[in-house]
Structure formats: structure tokens, C-alpha cells
Amino acid sequence: MFGDDGPAxxxxxSYQxxxxxxxxxxxxxxxxxFLFGYPLHNxxxxxxxxxxxEGLSIPWTYSPMETQDASRFIPALKAPDVIGCAVTMPYKxxxxxxxxxxxAEGKIIGAINxxxxxxxxxGSPRYIGTNTDCIGVRESFLQNFPDVLEHSTGKPGLVIGGGGACRSAIYALWKWLGASKIYLVNRIESEVTDMIQSLKxxxxxxxxxxxxxxxxxxGLEAPVLVVGTVPDFAPREEGEITARNIITTFLSKERKGYVLEMCYHPKPRxxxxxxxxxxxxxxxxGTEPMIYQGVAQQVLWTELSQENFSLDEVKKVISEKLEKI
Structure with a gap:
């Protein structure tokens, strides 16, 4: 499933x-x-x-631990029957x-999941934090478009937004998907300025x-890979309207490429x-990176190679769940 390039x-x-x-x-x-975060109901x-x-026939469980009390994390993680965990907002x-x-990817992205x-x-346990969101972005493109690197290498990429998902997308485009440069579009310039400084x-x-x-x-060359990381709200404020017009300009360029829309709730389209x-x-x-980052987590926890994972049923149940929301 995953390539053999570096952390992928x-x-x-992981054995280093x-x-x-x-x-x-x-x-x-x-x-x-378990999943540690708040809120978790969606x-x-x-x-x-x-x-x-279920597909692996392993009797392990994954449970939400919804809490606003950060002090509960270490006792939960170090319970004798816990083999790992996921971390989401606001604790990444x-x-x-x-x-x-x-x-390394967790350090550069500035967050772990x-x-x-x-x-x-x-023989003592070592608890290692990493970020598989970037692998989710990477594999979404590579698994769905096997020849994507032939088009994306040496060409610009575009990431829309200024939050944590944006940083994971930037890392994936830069590290694995060949982007020569990455354009950033966001409603607030200071968020991007701070993010760039933190990444550097x-x-x-x-x-x-x-x-x-x-x-x-x-005046810019068209991007080949585009990742959207913002919620599905119609633009209202001036900064949001400007950002939408910039995005429309990029999408309207003659050369077309590939878009990953990471937002999928409450509707994927x-x-x-x-x-x-x-x-x-x-x-x-957006369910594609969610699934592939989850498989990456499972590889780390179960220590099973990627060939053991079949995703057809996984994608089916996720799709069916979204249709009911």
C-alpha cells in the first residue's frame, strides 16, 4: 500500500x-x-x-476518550493493556x-496525531509521537492516481487554509509529491506568516x-496538486471572499491537475x-486521507506490513455512514 520512500x-x-x-x-x-480529544461526537x-x-481478525479495540482534562492522557496511555493511541484536537x-x-515529520509539522x-x-516501553496525517495526504494522491508523480514533480502545489491540516498537507507535497514550491491561500495573512516561520x-x-x-x-504558474483544508462555509468576510476568488483563479487556469478536499463533514461533496x-x-x-492515515496508525500499532490491509470494506462502511449523516 505505501511506498518505501523515507518515513512512508x-x-x-519505526524500529529506529x-x-x-x-x-x-x-x-x-x-x-x-483509544482516541484522545474533545469533542469527538462526529x-x-x-x-x-x-x-x-475486524478485517485483520485481531481482538483489539479502539475507543473514544472525550475529555477536556489533559492530565488523563499519560495514565490512559501507560495502562498495561494499551498498545498505542490516536490524538486529536485540542491536544495534537x-x-x-x-x-x-x-x-521527524511530527517535529516539522509541529503536531502529533x-x-x-x-x-x-x-525492555521498558518508549512512547513515540508521530504524525500520520501527512501520510494520509500522500497516499490519497498516490493510490488513486498512480502516475501522479509524473505530473506533480517539479511543479507548484497549492494548500488552502492555515491550520494543522494545512501543515500536514504542506509536508506531504514537499517531502514526497515533488512540489517545486507551494502556494498558500488563507483568509488571514498573519496565520500563514506564523505558520511559515514555525515550519522554517x-x-x-x-x-x-x-x-x-x-x-x-x-501571474503564477498553475499548481498540479491542490489540497483544501478549510470547513465548508460560504465566504462572508472580506478575507474569505478574496481567498475564494484566488482559488477560483487557480482552478480556472488552462492546465488542470488533482484536488484533495480534506473536509468531508457534514457532507463530502x-x-x-x-x-x-x-x-x-x-x-x-476527504475520507481518503482519513482512511490512509488510520491504516498508517494500524501499521505502527499492530506491526503488520501494509499487505495485510484490505480497504474495500473499510471504504464501504465509511461511505455508508456518511450517507446517513
Whole structure:
């Protein structure tokens, strides 16, 4: 499923942090994983992981731990039957400081969404924080468009938004998908300025360009890969309207490419999704990166190679769930 380029070969690279946390009987024991965050009532992660465990015939569970009390995290993580966890808002940044180590992608992105366990030389557990959201973005493009690198390498990319998902998308386009530079569009310039500074400080050395006007967008080379990371709200404020006009300008360029719309709730076909389709782009649903980042988490927890995972049933149950919302 995943490539073998750097951290994308996640199982192999995970052993640089220690040896396996499992024994011969671990996959037949009722071990636990959980999701730590608040609020969690709209999360599809429990359904996703339950279906993956079912497909693997492993009696493990994944449960939401919805709380505003950050102090509950370490006791929950270090319970003897816990084999790892997922971390979501508002804890993706704060929990970086409580794990034993953070992977390179987690450090540059500035947030973790996963903790996995490896053993130190003395046999004690080491809790490693990482970010699989970037792998979700990467694999969404690679798995759905196998020849995408032939088109994206050496060409600009575009990321819309200024939050945490934006940083994961930037990392994926820069690290694995060949973007020569990355355009950034957001309603608030200061959010982008702060994000760029944070990325650079953490070791990001790609070229990031804040696109501030339609006129600027008109003069830039068309992006090949576009990732949208903002909620599905119609633009109202001046900054939102300007950002939408810039996006429309990019989508209207003669050369078309590939769009990943990461927003999928409450409906996967967002206004931006429909705009991109109408403009002639190939568009991916936001459930794609959600599924692939979850599989990456499972690889780290179960220590099973990617070939063990079949996603047809997983994608089916997620799609059926969204249709009922």
C-alpha cells in the first residue's frame, strides 16, 4: 500500500525508536487503543478502526476518550493493556512534550496525531509521537492516481487554509509529491506568516509563497496538486471572499491537475469540491486521507506490513455512514 520512500515505509522506520512492543500472543489478546480529544461526537475514527481490526481478525479495540482534562492522557496511555493511541484536537501540539520522542515529520509539522510503543534496550516501553496525517495526504494522491508523480514533480502545489491540516498537507507535497514550491491561500495573512516561520524553524526548507490577491494568482504558474483544508462555509468576510476568488483563479487556469478536499463533514461533496469538478479537475474525497492515515496508525500499532490491509470494506462502511449523516 505505501511506498518505501523515507518515513512512508513506516513499519521499518519505526524500529529506529526501539524493538517490537509485541510478543507472540499479543495479536490474540484483547489489547486497547483509544482516541484522545474533545469533542469527538462526529469522529469516524472508531468505526474506521473497528472495521480494520475486524478485517485483520485481531481482538483489539479502539475507543473514544472525550475529555477536556489533559492530565488523563499519560495514565490512559501507560495502562498495561494499551498498545498505542490516536490524538486529536485540542491536544495534537501539547502532547508532543509528554511522549518520549517525536518523529521527524511530527517535529516539522509541529503536531502529533499518533503514539506508538517500542521497547528500549532494557525492555521498558518508549512512547513515540508521530504524525500520520501527512501520510494520509500522500497516499490519497498516490493510490488513486498512480502516475501522479509524473505530473506533480517539479511543479507548484497549492494548500488552502492555515491550520494543522494545512501543515500536514504542506509536508506531504514537499517531502514526497515533488512540489517545486507551494502556494498558500488563507483568509488571514498573519496565520500563514506564523505558520511559515514555525515550519522554517522546525527544519522545513521548501519554498512557500503566500498568495494575497487575484492579480498575483493570475501571474503564477498553475499548481498540479491542490489540497483544501478549510470547513465548508460560504465566504462572508472580506478575507474569505478574496481567498475564494484566488482559488477560483487557480482552478480556472488552462492546465488542470488533482484536488484533495480534506473536509468531508457534514457532507463530502463540499462547495469547493463541486467548484473543482466543474472546473475540470480530478477531485478526491476527504475520507481518503482519513482512511490512509488510520491504516498508517494500524501499521505502527499492530506491526503488520501494509499487505495485510484490505480497504474495500473499510471504504464501504465509511461511505455508508456518511450517507446517513
Amino acid at each position: 515505509d513506516i513499519l521499518k522506520s 525508536y526501539g524493538t517490537s512492543a509485541l510478543n507472540q500472543s499479543s495479536r490474540s489478546q484483547p489489547l486497547r487503543t 469522529s469516524l475514527a472508531p468505526l474506521l478502526h473497528a472495521k480494520i481490526f 501540539v501539547s502532547m508532543m512534550s509528554v511522549v518520549d520522542e517525536v518523529t 499518533t503514539v506508538f510503543i517500542r521497547k528500549a534496550h532494557d 524553524t522546525a527544519g522545513f526548507d521548501g519554498e512557500l509563497i503566500y498568495v494575497s490577491s487575484v492579480e498575483m494568482a493570475e 463540499t462547495e469547493f469540491f463541486e467548484m473543482a469538478v466543474a472546473a475540470g479537475w480530478k477531485v478526491l474525497y
